[in-house]
Structures are given as structure tokens and as C-alpha cells.
């Protein structure tokens with residue numbers, strides 16, 4: 001377990017987190033921080049949308065897989081009471 005996870009650390013690794021490039025322990029810590037921190041949750045939601053759009057344009061045939069991940073990530077975000085901006 002790593003200590004001292006904070007907003008700065010989370011935002012530095014958010015992109016890798018969205019891409020699932022982090023090790024399991026670290027991404028669990030980030031997830032836990034996201035559950036507690038509205039600011040980071042907002043950043044995460046924005047990052048998700050951005051990644052999804054990029055992948056939509058560049059990923060080609062693996063789009064469906066990314067869509068499934070995107071949806072499951074969105075479910076995670078909404079499961080911690082994230083209110084989407086309209």
C-alpha cells in the first residue's frame with residue numbers, strides 16, 4: 001500500500017489510469033481517492049470523455065471493446081454520485 005495519495009498525484013496519473021496502464025494496487029488507490037474527491041472525479045470524467053473521443057477516431061475495430069470500458073467507467077463515476085454536466 002502506498003501512502004500519501006493526493007489530488008496532485010492522481011491528476012498526474014489520471015491519463016495512465018484511464019488507459020489502465022497502472023499496476024493494480026496503485027489504480028485501486030486512485031479509485032478510492034476518486035470515491036472521496038469530487039474535484040478528481042470531475043477531472044476523471046473529463047479525461048474519460050476525451051479518451052473515448054480520441055479512441056473513437058483512432059482505434060478502429062477495437063472500438064466496441066473501448067465502448068464497453070467507457071460505459072463501465074461511466075458507471076463507476078455515476079456510482080459515486082457524480083453529476084454529469086449538461
Ligand SMILES: [Zn+2]
Pocket residue numbers: 006007008010033037038039040
Ligand atoms: Zn482529489
